[in-house]
Each structure stands twice: as structure tokens, then as C-alpha cells.
Amino acid sequence: xxxxxxxxxWLGYIAAVILGIMMMLTVVDVFFRYVxxxxxxxxxxVSELLMVVLVFPALGWIAIERSHIRVDxxxxxxxxxxxxxxxxxxxLLTLGTFVIITWQSILESRQVDMTTSLLSxxxxxxxxxxxxxxAMLCLAIVSLxxxxxxxxxxxxxxxxxx
Amino acid sequence: xxPEIIGLIGLLIMIALLFAGMWIGAAMAMIGFLGxxxxxxxxxxxxxVAQIPFTTxxxxxxxxxxxxxxxxxxxxxxxVGKDLFDTAYAWVGQLRGGLAMATIFACAxxxxxxxxxGPAAITMGKVALPAMRRxxxxxxxxxxxxxxxxxxxFLIPPSVAFIIYGLLTEQSIGLLFAxxxxxxxxxxxxxxxxxxxxxARHPNLGPAGPKTSFKEKIVSLKGVWHALIxxxxxxxxIYGGVFTPTEAGGIGAFGALVVTAVTGQLTLKSFRDSxxxxxxxxxxxxxxxxxxxxxxxxMAVSKLPFALSEFVAQSGLPRLAVFACIxxxxxxxxxxxxxxxxxxxxxxxxxxxxVSLGFDPIWFGVTVVIVCEVGxxxxxxxxxxxxxxxxxxxxxxxxxRGVWPFVVASLVCILILAIFPQIALFLPSTMMVK
Numbered sequence: 168x169x170x171x172x173x174x175x176x177w178l179g180y181i182a183a184v185i186l187g188i189m190m191m192l193t194v195v196d197v198f199f200r201y202v203x204x205x206x207x208x209x210x211x212x213v214s215e216l217l218m219v220v221l222v223f224p225a226l227g228w229i230a231i232e233r234s235h236i237r238v239d240x241x242x243x244x245x246x247x248x249x250x251x252x253x254x255x256x257x258x259l260l261t262l263g264t265f266v267i268i269t270w271q272s273i274l275e276s277r278q279v280d281m282t283t284s285l286l287s288x289x290x291x292x293x294x295x296x297x298x299x300x301x302a303m304l305c306l307a308i309v310s311l312x313x314x315x316x317x318x319x320x321x322x323x324x325x326x327x328x329x
Numbered sequence: 330x331x332p333e334i335i336g337l338i339g340l341l342i343m344i345a346l347l348f349a350g351m352w353i354g355a356a357m358a359m360i361g362f363l364g365x366x367x368x369x370x371x372x373x374x375x376x377x378v379a380q381i382p383f384t385t386x387x388x389x390x391x392x393x394x395x396x397x398x399x400x401x402x403x404x405x406x407x408x409v410g411k412d413l414f415d416t417a418y419a420w421v422g423q424l425r426g427g428l429a430m431a432t433i434f435a436c437a438x439x440x441x442x443x444x445x446x447g448p449a450a451i452t453m454g455k456v457a458l459p460a461m462r463r464x465x466x467x468x469x470x471x472x473x474x475x476x477x478x479x480x481x482x483f484l485i486p487p488s489v490a491f492i493i494y495g496l497l498t499e500q501s502i503g504l505l506f507a508x509x510x511x512x513x514x515x516x517x518x519x520x521x522x523x524x525x526x527x528x529a530r531h532p533n534l535g536p537a538g539p540k541t542s543f544k545e546k547i548v549s550l551k552g553v554w555h556a557l558i559x560x561x562x563x564x565x566x567i568y569g570g571v572f573t574p575t576e577a578g579g580i581g582a583f584g585a586l587v588v589t590a591v592t593g594q595l596t597l598k599s600f601r602d603s604x605x606x607x608x609x610x611x612x613x614x615x616x617x618x619x620x621x622x623x624x625x626x627x628m629a630v631s632k633l634p635f636a637l638s639e640f641v642a643q644s645g646l647p648r649l650a651v652f653a654c655i656x657x658x659x660x661x662x663x664x665x666x667x668x669x670x671x672x673x674x675x676x677x678x679x680x681x682x683x684v685s686l687g688f689d690p691i692w693f694g695v696t697v698v699i700v701c702e703v704g705x706x707x708x709x710x711x712x713x714x715x716x717x718x719x720x721x722x723x724x725x726x727x728x729x730r731g732v733w734p735f736v737v738a739s740l741v742c743i744l745i746l747a748i749f750p751q752i753a754l755f756l757p758s759t760m761m762v763k
Contacts, residue, residue: 179605179608179609180605182608182612183601183604183605183607183608184604186395186399186604186607186608186611187604189392189395189396189579190396190399190579190582190583190586191583192579193392193396193575193576193578193579193580193583194579194580194583196576196579197572197576197579197580201571211389214389214392214575215387215388215389215392216387217392218386218387218388218389218391218392218395219383219386219387221395221608221611221612222386222611222612222615223382223386225608225609225611225612225615226612226615226616228609228612229609229612229613229616232609234609234613235352235353235354235355235613235616236352236353236354236613236614236616236617236667236669236670237347237350237351237352237353238347238348238350238353238665238666239350240665240712241348241349241350242348242349242350253349253350254350256349257346257349257350257351260346260351260355260359261351261352261355261359263359264355264358264359264362265355265358267362267375267378268358268362268378268379268382271375271376271378271379272379272382272383274375274379275379275380275383293383293387294383297382297383297386301382
């Protein structure tokens, strides 16, 4: 579990660096286009591919930090035990969804042989980045489930002691 | 079962899952996948989820979202918010309720350089509330004006809410930005009017602050120059057709970084934190967008939105009655969901209806943003109120008691926009590049 936490945090840091690069790329592109009158070839394509490297690696990191957007207004009024049980069920449903998406991404990534139109950058590696991102998201969800089950067990023990 | 029924059942299950606390993006993806599977079969459903995430994310226009979020987190780590408040305070602080008005003005100005409302509301909570307490403002007015002011950032461009609405509905982001300006000023004006009516009737709610000389007022303007320059570059660039919104986002983020550096507030830690914050918020929003695109595929094959439009058309309800229902729906949603989620979850179903009723999509975008923001501050469960309460320690009950005049002011604003849509549509019509 520690390993999942560690790797997903580093993927988050990589995503943050990519965001910085994306900003600089846009600035340089604008500078070349309007000031030097010589637009960068394919800057748009590169931005699009950077977006893939920004978004997908960050998903697992956000999951580990329990920061994905959810409605907790109703949930937070329930007793803690019920909250945990419902959360575990919901997380398993989420896991199922992303396992299917990851599996389909693997199949898709193996087939992709396209290149971008201007710079002829092969797209397949970026599909694999997405696949790895989804796979890390699945692992992160597994680690959340393990955490929840552990705290459920702890609550039970405390309940017995009382 | 007809596809429409499957669509409806899918939506109902999704709502149940949302209330059970499922990640909103995951709930949309799951229901979208399962619903598509029921209607189209396993093969097409798998093919759809294999392609949608990559094709939606590898989009140049979509990069606008993280860039504007990054601009906001750079600014959040500076004193710009406090400077704006100090300036507004020097100009209107001596009026009755002047500090509350200054909060509104400062948030409106901050909104003109921030794409998201979180940083604006939090900064104002930290800066404006202590100032208002020092001058013996009633906590109800003080916190309510902070809540109300926080809603302005999403209406006044740049606004990430407009970017997402534009992406999902394939409307021009530049036009949406331009459409938000005048309604934003109108809403800020209505809030200020609300404060002056309240304090005229109950002077002890917000006593007048000390007088400032004309010279102090002029000197205080030095606090707004960075905001002004950033706004002129970003919005002026888009409005004048110099930049695309995406380029403006990159320039804006870089400009915010330069402001941080020039004012001596750039540290390695603040730089790193801004990047990480912006990455996190972007990733959160992107999961929603991936989910929404998968849900939209399901909605398209279920034909539910079309059935809904037909049903509404045949029911003979007047357009404005339908519009009122939609407004009500969004206010309720706004109580539970933040504005991104509310827009992203509803657009796949509501937008086709709006178009078929002949409402202007740009005007509707502006309205949706105001209405969601009303939901965020409406009793009994407005989310913004809980956040401000958490940040300031003022009980939610106290804030809710003070906030309802501002809810009324927002509803008046929506009514005015419904009667005079040209308030939203005038600026876009004057843009050179559409």
C-alpha cells in the first residue's frame, strides 16, 4: 500500500511539471507567433499530448488523497459504520468501472499506430500513459478499500471493548 | 424497454449513487457505460470507453481549463486579494456598510483575474472579516456579504465555469466570457444596493468606517495595477481577437507568475504549491469531464433528452414557465454540487431542451452560472456558506440569516436578464472575432 501511495504521489508531481511546461509552451508559441511572426509548428499538437500526460497520471494521486469531487452532504449525517460500509460498496463499483476502462485502454493502446499530423509524433506511447494512469487509479482505489476495511475492523474491536 | 426508459432509469440510479457519495465523474462513467451497453451491446460499449477518455482529453481547447486554474492558484498565493480589498476600502469604507461593499468590489475585481471562486472567497474571508469585526459590523452582514461576493468570480471573466460550459455545448468560450461582463457588474451593483438598503434600515448592521482623504484614495490605487494589467491582457486579448482563450490562459498564468515575482512574493515553495494545487484541481475537473462525455454518449443513444424536449413542447407550457422550472432545478442542484459538477452533470440532459425551446445558448450559459451560484448560498444547505463558516468559525445559522437578501438580489438579477437578454448578449455582439 505504501508503494501505491509513493508511486501515485510521484505521478502527481510529474503531472504538475507537465502543467508548468504546458504554460511555457503556450507563452513561447504566442511570443513566436505575434512578436517574431514565426509560429511554432505543431505547438497545438504537443499541447494536446501534454494534456494526456497531465490528466491521467494525476487521477490516482487525487484518489489516494481522497480529493475526487463527491457529494458528502447526505453521507456525513449517517453513523460512521454505515458510512464506511456504503463507501466500500461504492468504491468497489468505482473499481469495477475503471477496471473495465483500463482493460479496454490496454486493448486500444496495443492497436494504435497513428501519428500526429504535423510533427509525426507516434500516439501509442501517450495511449500507454493513459492506460498506466487508469491502472494506477485502480490500484489507488484498491488501497482506499483496504484502508476502509481496516478502519471498519478497528471500529468493531473498539465497539466490543466498550 | 424503450431506450428512453433505460435512459431515465440510468439517471435515477446515478442520482442515488451521487447521494451515496460516489465520485461524480465515476458515477457518470459507470452509468454511461452500463446504459450504453444495455442499448447498444457489449462490443460498442467497450469500444466507446476505450476511445472517449483519450479523444476528449487530447484537446487543445481543454488545456484552457488547467491554464486558468494555474493562473488562479498563482494569484491565490500573493497579496493581490488583500491589496484589492484595501483599495476598495479606501474608496467606499466611509459609507454606511462600506466595508461590506468593499468586499463586493474587491471580489468583483479579483473575479476579473481569477477563473475560480474558491481563492477569492477564502482571501476575502481572511482579510475582510477581521476588518469588519474591527468596525463592529454585525456577523450576519459581514459573512453574508463574503458569501455573496464569492459568487462573482465565476460570472466575471475569465471563468472556468464558462470554459467548461463552452466545451460541453460547443459554444465559443470568448463569446461566453464577453457575455459575463455586464451581468457580473449588474449583480455586483445589486449586491451593493442590497447592502445599502439593509444598512439604511438597520444602521448598526454596518457602521461607517473612518473617512479617507482624496489623496489617500488616489494612493490606494497602486493596489490594483497588477489586477488591472492582467485583466486587460487576458480579457482584452480575447475580446480584441488577439488571443484565443487558450493562449490567454497560458499568458494569464505566466503573467500571474510574473506579478508574483515582481512583487517579491515568489518562493520555491509557493511556486511548487501553486503547481500542485492547480494540477489537483484540474485532475478533479477532468475526471468529471471524462465521465460527462461517456454519459453524453449514453444520453444520445437513449434519446431521452429529445423525448424530454418533445414532452415539454407538447405539454403546452409557456417557455418562461419551463425556464422557471429549470432555474429551480439548478438552485436545488447548486445546494449539493459545486458549480463545475452542476454544469457538467446537467448539460447532457438539459442543453438539448434549452436549444429546442429557442433560448440563446450564450445567454443560458450566463444564467446557469448565476443560478448555480444562488444554490451555493441558499439555505438550508448552500455549500459556500459551509465553507465560509468553516473558514471563519461563524455558525452556519448566523450566515444563512444574513444571506437571504443576497439570494433575492441574485434572483432579481436573473429576472432582469430574462427580460433584457441583451445585457448578456450586447458585448459578445460587438466582438471582432467570433
